[in-house]
Amino acid sequence: MEAMGTLAVAFEDLMNAQLHGEDVPRRLSVYGFGERLPRHILRNGEVRAILREPDHATRRGVPVRGADRLADEYTQIRDVTTALQEGMRLMVLGVDFPQYQRFTQLTPFVDYYANTPEPRFSAEAGYAPNQDxxxxxxxxxxxxxxRLTEINARAIPPSWK
Structure with a gap:
């Protein structure tokens, strides 16, 4: 699991370096699809809890009308946006999407906990990838x-800038 998790982290680092790196000017980046959403995103229940928090003394934690629906819509829109961004970035790179899907199916889930830079890996019971x-x-x-190296080599600003 450690080796496969490290490959998942390496892929994530490559993508993040392309998005946040200084090697390629922002406007020449292949990632013109908005900022990547943070690793720790608000879950549906967290959105509901925030919407129920009193913002002044008279609300007393009573949910705002439509809070549950808003939480559902927010999390659905966030999930779709994340998937679309990832898909567009992979498409621009020329990455074969079925290969990407296989990669994500084979690698464990990577998570980071507060105040620890080391990732933690988790997978379903019986996870045992073979050498192939x-x-x-x-x-x-x-x-x-x-592929990223090739793209970045071609992302050279015009000579007059």
Missing amino acids: EFDFCRQFVITVAL
């Missing part, structure tokens, strides 16, 4: 890294 699956994931990360 590891090799596929390693090659996928290498291919993405090479």
Whole structure:
């Protein structure tokens, strides 16, 4: 799990470096699809709890009318936006989407806890990737890294700037 999790972190680092790196000017970046949403996103229940928090003494924690519906819509829109951003970024890179899906199916879930820079990996019971699956994931990360290098090499500002 550690090796596969490290590959998942490497892929995430590649994508984040492209989005937040200084090597490529923002307007030349292949990632013109908005900022990446933070790793820790508000879950549906958290949105509901925030909407129920009193903002002045008279509300007393009574939910705002439509708070549950707003929480549902917010989380659905957030999830769709995240998926669309990721899909667009992969498309621009020329990454084969079925390969990306296989990569995400084979790698464990990566999570970070507050005040700890080290990732934690989790997977379903019985998770035991074989050597071929590891090799596929390693090659996928290498291919993405090479593709990013190629794209960045071509993202040169005009000579007059």
